Each structure stands twice: as C-alpha cells, then as structure tokens.
Amino acid sequence: MAKRWPSSGVVSAEAGIVFGSHGMGKDSVMRNLAMLNQLWDGASLAIDRRTSESFTVQGARLTVVLQVQEPTLREFFNKSGALARGTGFLARFLVAWPASTQGFRPFTEAPANWPALAAFNQRLAAILSQPEPIDDDGALTSTMLDMSPDAKAAWVEYHNAIESELARGGELHDVRDVASKSADNAVRLTTLFQMLEHGMNSPISQGNFERAGNIAAWHLSEAKRFFGELALPVELADAVRLDNWLIEHCKNKCTHTVGKSVALQYGPLRKKESIDAAIRELEELDRVQVRRDGKRITLLINPALLDFANAKAANPAKDGVI
Incomplete structure (x- = not known):
C-alpha cells in the first residue's frame, strides 16, 4: 500500500482465518487493531523497522469485509478481552446479523437474465476504466464532493438524532462506540451512491443521503442487537x-x-x-x-x-x- 498500490481489501467468507491469525495473538492484537483503525480513518501510518527500510503509508484506503460464525467471534472476544471494542475496531463496521433462513429456502429457478445486475456491472466497469487518481508519490489524490444544502441538513438531523441517544439512559448508550461512527458511515455510503449514479459532476443529493442513512440506521440497529447479545453468556x-x-x-x-x-x-x-x-x-x-x-x-x-x-x-x- 505504501509503494505499489494504495487501495487494498481484506475480504474473507471464513473470517476465523483472520481472527485466529498470528497478528491477532495476545502480543500483537492491540497494535494491529490500532493500525487497521488508522487505515479506516485515512490517516498516515508510519512503519518503523530495525532490520529493513522504514516507510510510511499515506493517501491509502483499506476495505475490510468479514463473514464469521458467532462461536468464532465469541472466542476472539474471549481472547482479546475488551480490546476489539475498546479500540474502536468493531465500531467501524457495518454489522449485519440476520436470522437464519434454514428450512425456508425452497429451490427456485434463476431468472433467464439479470438486466439490473448487468447495468450495475457495466457502471462499475466504466468507473474502474477511469485513470487512477494516484500522484507521483504513490498516494491517492481523492476528490472532495460537496453536499447539497438539503443533503447536509438531512445529515445534520441524522447526526443529532443519534447524538441525543448516546447519553446514559439513551437508546444507544450501550453501543455508543458504534453509534458515534454511524453518521460517518452514512456519509461514506452516500458518496458511493453519488459516484455510482452521477460520478463527480454534481453535489451529493438529499435522496442519496436518505437512502444511505436508512441503510446505516439499519446496520446500527443490527449492531445494537448483536453486541447486546454477544456480551451475554x-x-x-x-x-x-x-x-x-x-x-x-x-x-x-x-x-x-x-x-x-x-x-x-x-x-x-x-x-x-x-x-x-x-x-x-x-x-x-x-x-x-x-x-x-x-x-x-x-x-x-x-x-x-x-x-x-x-x-x-x-x-x-x-x-x-x-
């Protein structure tokens, strides 16, 4: 990420490989969780080495998508103690914990064609074919998108509604670490929707924020349920x-x-x-x-x-x- 390509992803359909890795051991878990948090924030990350060249990761972006079974995540919590939440690592995720559909999945024939999926893939291909916004130092040169006045007003309302529930006795007090990141996640999703629909040629619309806000709020509700139950025996x-x-x-x-x-x-x-x-x-x-x-x-x-x-x-x- 520092020298070759500033955009990376950690994607696993069996995240026990990640949570059970050497880097998540008791001697290194705090350091590595803090490092992942810095990459999520888009901050510069200095890597100091004794026996080889030190370097700095800057202008980079990291995506993390993990699917994990509940017992595996419980075991990680037991090993890491309060670090996973105390460091803010899990607060940065859009958590989903859907109910099992086992027993309700009869076989259905796939559609002959998927026009919406084809249009989606075509739009992604068009975005990916654009020149990479990377400067001479190998860092991403991100474009700043403005929010329309209506979109900003909707975001402020969303932010304040959540903030009012973070105090002791509020609906979100027990998940205030997750809830405090929800407005950030909502505007990140909004930007993705805006890029997909209009590119960088217009301010972020209120409609795109409302759609993204609904998704972020659903994930916050899932996190409240998830962490409430996971903290229990x-x-x-x-x-x-x-x-x-x-x-x-x-x-x-x-x-x-x-x-x-x-x-x-x-x-x-x-x-x-x-x-x-x-x-x-x-x-x-x-x-x-x-x-x-x-x-x-x-x-x-x-x-x-x-x-x-x-x-x-x-x-x-x-x-x-x-």
Whole structure:
C-alpha cells in the first residue's frame, strides 16, 4: 500500500482465518487493531523497522469485509478481552446479523437474465476504466464532493438524532462506540451512491443521503442487537433470541401461545438442550409460563409483553431514526 498500490481489501467468507491469525495473538492484537483503525480513518501510518527500510503509508484506503460464525467471534472476544471494542475496531463496521433462513429456502429457478445486475456491472466497469487518481508519490489524490444544502441538513438531523441517544439512559448508550461512527458511515455510503449514479459532476443529493442513512440506521440497529447479545453468556443470549422470536411469532399469528415443538422447528434454537435452558430462563423471568399436557408442552407468553410490542409497533416515532 505504501509503494505499489494504495487501495487494498481484506475480504474473507471464513473470517476465523483472520481472527485466529498470528497478528491477532495476545502480543500483537492491540497494535494491529490500532493500525487497521488508522487505515479506516485515512490517516498516515508510519512503519518503523530495525532490520529493513522504514516507510510510511499515506493517501491509502483499506476495505475490510468479514463473514464469521458467532462461536468464532465469541472466542476472539474471549481472547482479546475488551480490546476489539475498546479500540474502536468493531465500531467501524457495518454489522449485519440476520436470522437464519434454514428450512425456508425452497429451490427456485434463476431468472433467464439479470438486466439490473448487468447495468450495475457495466457502471462499475466504466468507473474502474477511469485513470487512477494516484500522484507521483504513490498516494491517492481523492476528490472532495460537496453536499447539497438539503443533503447536509438531512445529515445534520441524522447526526443529532443519534447524538441525543448516546447519553446514559439513551437508546444507544450501550453501543455508543458504534453509534458515534454511524453518521460517518452514512456519509461514506452516500458518496458511493453519488459516484455510482452521477460520478463527480454534481453535489451529493438529499435522496442519496436518505437512502444511505436508512441503510446505516439499519446496520446500527443490527449492531445494537448483536453486541447486546454477544456480551451475554451463551445461555442468556439464547434466551434473548428465543424471547424475541416468541413475541414476533405471537404478533404475526395473533396468539399468545406457542407449542414447544413449533418453537423448536421454526425458532432460532434447534437443539433440545439449548431451547430447554432458554425456556427455564424465560420462565424464571416471568416472560413465559410452561403448560404440560402429557408429552405436549405449550409456552404461554406474558400478555404484557405482547401489549408492549403492539404499542411500540403502533408508535415507531419513539425510536427516532433507528
């Protein structure tokens, strides 16, 4: 990145290779996480060496895309302690933790053609065919895009809405490290949308910011859920997931009871020992009651939870941009 090509990516569909690497060991993890943070910020990075030439990475950009299984990430958290979040490394990611779709993926024939994908690829090819904006020192010479007044006003509103929830007692206090980067991520996405649609010939539009802001807000909501559950012991995290699924299932089916066999088949926990432990936890918290009729087990959801969920759905404005 310092001498050959100032744009790089770390992309892995099995990020255990990254989190379990030598560079993430206890003796080097803090240094390497800090280095990745500097590259994300676009800052200059000095590399000092004793036995070979020292150099500086400047004007470079790094993209990191990691897909990882939850147990692998938990193990990394256990090894690195609070460093991954304390250094701000994970706060810079757009986190996604979608529910599993296993059991709901019937085979479908692929379309005969993909016109939107073809247009997208053609536009990317046109962007990549432009001359590289690299100066004589090998650094990127980035172009500064202006925001239209409406786009800037929308960004300021987004920033302030998030900032107001970072204080103690706010909706985002527990993920304030992630939330504090959300406005930055939103404007980065906006710039990508603007480049894709118009190139560098016009100011960033309000419409592009609103689209990017919606995506950044969704990822922030995912991060809140993800880090909230990941910080819990496995047993409590399972209980939280089952609890969320039960409430959503009851809302969709207009009921307040769920058979254990239904929860085991369609819910987030597919192992009997895991769901049994989660049910015991929810029973102790008075969130469910367990009714046994021979071998048939039915879960009765606390009606107050369903009333709260319905009231929240009827008044989403309370949650602001999230």
